[in-house]
Amino acid sequence: MEWIIFGIVILWLAAVSWFDLRKGEVPHSLWVIVPLALAGAYRAWQGDWQLVVLSGLVALISERERISKLFGFEEIGRVLTWLPFLLLALYWSVQNSPITALSIVGFWVAWELGWWGGADAVSAMALSLVWPGPGFFLAFFGCHAIVAFGLMAFTYKTERKVKAHRLPGLPIMLLAVISSQIIQRI
DSSP states (O other): HHHHHHHHHHHHHHHHHHHHHSSSSSSHHHHHHHHHHHHHHHHHTTTOOOHHHHHHHHHHHHHHHHHHHHHGGGGGHHHHHHHHHHHHHHHHHHHHHHHHHHHHHHHHHHHHHTOOOOOHHHHHHHHHOOOOSSHHHHHHHHHHHHHHHHHHHHHHHSSSSSSOOOOOHHHHHHHHHHHHHHHHOO
């Protein structure tokens, strides 16, 4: 079963990575929403419903402005309105899987602050639900750090200045998934 899931995730990430590299975005939000829903169903089936609730709540909070307009209730559009629910879901999730729960909230915060795109954040949450263990997160954060610092070092070598770069996150996530599987086999 693990190899089937790995294969499906690799095919999906390869497709969205290609879009990310060519256009800087995925063609439609369903390219990341459907995998998040499927990853949530898989994680719930595995018995980790707390992470699914947290991910679903984070997805709702990220759409708070649309929800506010839909219901005509301005208060729903504020993060502070959702904060008690977020803290409660985070509390439940941290009990079972602290790294994954904090990462899910961190991915959302990175999107809210404009450090990541929405597809990157949703994809990272989906991957976190599929592989909530420390091996995946070691590969995930390691690949991001290596690529970011490597590019900064290259820029420093060629231009003699340190500068941060905006990187396409989905190809790095593809690299992280492959790396995590290699780490697990070692």
